[in-house]
Amino acid sequence: MTDTPIENIRNFAIIAHIDHGKSTLADRLIQTTGALSAREMTNQVLDSMDLERERGITIKAQTVRLSYRAKNGQTYELNLMDTPGHVDFAYEVSRSLAACEGSLLVVDASQGVEAQTLANVYQAIEAGHEIVPVLNKVDLPAAEPERVRQQIEDVIGLDASDALMISAKTGLNIEGVLEALVHRLPPPKGDPAAPLKALLVDSWYDPYLGVVILVRVKDGRLKRGQKIRMMSTGAAHLVEQVGVFSPKMIPTEDLGPGEIGFITAAIKTVADCNVGDTLTDDRAPAAEALPGFKPSVPVVWCGLYPVDADDFEKLRDSLGKLRLNDASFHYDPETSAALGFGFRCGFLGLLHLEIIQERLSREFDLDLIATAPSVVYRVHRTNGEVAELHNPADMPDGSVIDHIEEPWIKATIMVPDDYLGAILQLCNDRRGEQVDLTYVGNRAMAVYRLPLNEVVFDFYDRLKSVSRGYASFDYAMDGYAPGELVRISILVNNDPVDALSFIAHRAVAEARGRSICAKLKELIPRQLFKIAIQAAIGGRVIARETLSALSKDVTAKCYGGDISRKRKLLEKQKEGKKRMRQFGKVEIPQSAFLAALKMDA
């Protein structure tokens, strides 16, 4: 417990689109309040993973306590909650927001409001936040603060007349931001005498401390030595350490209402700590948990296989280590005739999938093949059974299927007017249903319902290409609906390549099949034998490409002095073939798999 009275605590989040300056502003706030010395400052202090820093995205929620002496002479405790900024982590974002009373809405004064900003700001409004609009990068020549201020009012419906004009980069008006936090955000409320209720905001694995849990105390006190209970599972743990982030970890005796901090309690894996759960006192438990808890459920699945079959165990270990720190992804062993031994992995979304893949290759030095991402279908059998399907290879025979349901999303796309036609066309091609279409100046905002499986299939790529990169996109899950879905198998010389099969709507199946056959024809190098590449639904071939045999491949001169070299070359060639996947007489290089299965992000 600090000496700060609850009236002097402010808990806030920063909402911003990628590159609009969230991390820079956070750095600047930390620096201005002196939480870190100049020597300790690195760029983007809060994004501790390399990947986070490089991609400018935050994966884990983090927090830092700032001590600010305001112009009124009082000292305030400002808790900055840095939240994951991507739709894949929408639930995690909502829990982080639930730990705060207000938000800074940071908008790039030249770029304006983007789709992702919208989704997050609506979440903040839903969480009951007081929102302070901040126009960043006002020092840039291209800045149009007035236009963007108007846009905030028009699009979001927020009063932006008091929007702060700042430049996080140059430090312009950072003081104004701090004052606004003190005066425009409400202090937290809470009853220190009530039974303990603390929101589990996030957790991560620390090799020295075990699992560290980030909490926001709502009522009661969280103390060292206290026995706490996770209300969703009933599991009890003894609190070993309590503290706050400065952003360094600083131990304290306890945390009171309104405070954000951490605890450790000899918990072995983050899988035991569900984001959104309520911690209470095991001996004097609260009657009911905090609202809004839901277990995390993977939305997108794909198979991950080591390129080198010998790396299977290494992959298993690496997945285990990643899961220590990220309970939201799931993995189970599976085998593929084409790719051998691997894992079926579930993710919160496409970005999440890509992050895990990239971390596996980067942090664990693994070469991986990922199969086409699949969404989770609900297969209703004729006998009334319903099963979830997340691997196209497991799709039962058509005769036992009554119908299949697929997940839908509600997508918000913001795009300059010039590209709207192309965007609408794209959404219609992807079976989209228009919900809303509004204009803000020369930018259009289209809201569509789309089947998620249309989005996992190169939707981002197309979106970016038809809008020349100007469209921004965000989505939220929007329930299930029946669809006419079929499995498309890819056959190479009549052998099905299980890893390439996918599920699509009947209306687009043929086009999709043709496109993947054509892609494979480009990607598979011509070989000794002619290769037939086919796409089929059940037994019916819907697309076919023929890759003709290579036309010439022979050494012109080969005499007595060339034999040794030629033999070694031949032996090397045989060795190289081991790294190819052999399908009958056909070798498909890894690169072709990777490229054929590559989805964008």
Add this chain to the structure above:
Amino acid sequence: MEPLALYIHWPFCLAKCPYCDFNSHVRDRIDQARFAAALRRELAWEAARLGRRRLGSIFFGGGTPSLMEPATVAALIDDAVRWFDPVAGMEITLEANPTSVEAERFAGFRAAGVNRVSVGVQSLDPAALGFLGRQHSADQAVAALELARRVFPRVSFDLIYARPGQTEAAWRAELRTALALAADHLSLYQLTIEPGTKFATLAARGEIVLPEGDAAAALYEATAEEAGTFGLAPYEVSNYARPGAESRHNLSYWRYEDYAGIGPGAHGRVTVDGALRATRRHRAPEVWAELVERHGHGTVEETPVVPAEAAREALLMGLRLGEGVDAARFARRTGMALDAALDLAMVEAAVDAGYLVREPGRLAATDAGRLRLDALLAAIVA
């Protein structure tokens, strides 16, 4: 045992051609006497350990062996005939460039015992000769060929095709002119970019681009067609001859028989005490000569060839030939049954695709198979 083939390497050239990765060197002055003595000494050393065997052919290669003194050639032939038992009408080939200097020596080479020349014409197109860095003109080439045909019983010459920008029509026309000058043997090579050559540098920079894939295949097929109309059949990937006019010496390589290699950088496959050995001499002419002067030979590597290696070598050479690989001879030579050296499922697929023919006791590549031999080998070799 089949007769021995003897290869003698002369490592010097007037200039290095931009496509050539052979062991050739340009020197201001060459100590002919020293290299002649060293070649003779290494030949004597090799002959001593091989014992008295039948000798099937001698081949003077390079470099540019037509820059040798005819007396050196004569001395080496005399030595070879002294150490071994030559077969009747033994083939003795010398590679010659068609410059006027070298043509003047033709009579001397013939007198020394050379009965076959292989002339490095490379092209009959003046611009192409410049591109290929040749030291002779097209007219000189024609003159040298005419002289060679008067002097030597057997004459072959080389051409290089599939040059950058060469159309099929242009090549057919050039080849027809060449065929009119030909006797009974031609070597027709598709231009290949070899690592470490000047062309490799140019190709890496994108300054030269060779016909590839379908275009290269079309040129190859055109070549066989034109040669065919003159009665020359492709008995090997790049070699065309009237029946009976094949190079006896080169057949030894492709049939994977014993050959001894004398001179800088020369390779050999020789049976010593009943076991097959691969030999290699030092590449640098002066270092090689010093080694010979000190030890009697310039060998830098001599390793046994185990059956699996011998089998791969016999296949990669043998399938270049129209006649293919004889199973009985293969087994005798390599110590491995032909079937054991092959991935039989792939062989069957290749037969189905029309790349291979299997007859009792023989495996051969078809024309289509030879056109893709490198890929075919990688598929069928076990």
